[in-house]
Amino acid sequence: MRALTVVPQTSDSLAVTDVDEPVPGDGELLVDGLAVGVCATDREIAAGEYGWAPPGRERLVLGHESLGRVRSAPDGSGFEAGDLVVGVVRRPDPEPCGACARGQFDMCRNGEYTERGIKAIDGFASERWTVEADYAVRLDPALADVGMLLEPTSVVAKAWEQIDLVGGRAWFEPRVALVTGAGPIGLLAALIGVQRGLEVHVLDRVTDGPKPQLVRDLGAEYHTTSVTDVAAAVRPGVVIEATGASPVVLDALSATKSYGVTCLTGVTTAGRQFTIDAGALNREIVLENDAIIGSVNANLGHYRAAAEVLARADAEWLGRMVTRRVPLEDAVEAFAGDPGGIKTVLEL
Secondary structure, three states, X not given: OEEEXXXXXXXXXXEEEEOOOOOOOOOEEEEEEEEEEEOHHHHHHHOOOOOEOOOOOOOEEOOOEEEEEEEEOOOOXXXXXXXXXXXXXXXXXXXOOHHHHOOOHHHOOOOOXXXXXXXXXXXXXXXXXXXXXXXXXXXXXXXXXXXXXXXXXXXHHHHXXXXXXXXXXXXXXXXXXXXXXXXXXXXXXXXXXXXXXXXXXXXXXXXXXXXXXXXXXXXXXXXXXXXXXXXXXXXXXXXXXXXXXXXXXXXXXXXXXXXXXXXXXXXXXXXXXXXXXHHHHHHHHHHOOOEEEEOOOOOHHHHHHHHXXXXXXXXXXXXXXXXXXXXXXXXXXXXXXXXXXOEEEEEO
């Protein structure tokens, strides 16, 4: 069968290649791959910056934003042929740390976890794949065209959970949220904020294309000025930073009103230096009891919460987030830039 593979940490190695047919083990589902989303992590691996092949192998099957349909399932698994499913990305380390042992493998302390399509386990960018029933999540059938959005939704479902946990150290009922960035993570973070009944504001530098209208159709307000200007006008209790752009991150650290929570979800490129007034920033955070947290990855509970988020969402709105669909045989094109686009999907 065909799959999109790469030699990790080797540039220009991305290719559609022949791989062995998967054979399901005990407790595993056999799944027909439908699509995978392409994100910045995939592009970094394809560029040779990141990633690890399975032990004893040279090439890694890419793809962690999965979507497939069950071909066969073992008795008692809770799944059956025809179910729409997504595979969880991360697996706990073999000698689990305390977090992994409690199902919180997204919070692994020792770094010995593995990840489908990223670290030491093949991903989902293949015509067929297998997944343990315990690491599969069933989706509403109405999400057949957009279910690959579950993985990024799980990331922001976790971010909102972490915001609640940190805010819950005292009375916490935020009414306004600011999301910086209108890429997939930012839009999905805004979706959850709207579903929670918050007044949501989204900041992005793009003035045309699909992003502004998607935000407005969600019932949120779109801004193109600056974090400082928007924060001064709306005084958010929650900020979710989803750009990873250093100047935006720095402004986001002090953008909330008193007792606010800022959650950083964008990964910043190292090496860029800025001059800041660290004393003033520290003074504001301390005197206002603010909190700044980082959040990445997701565990099984976050995937299930994300499935509920997508099931409640307007499927047509979700479909407009997918601005480019590329067939498997042209997979390399999916890794080229898509100016003004939002989410590229590789169809299997």
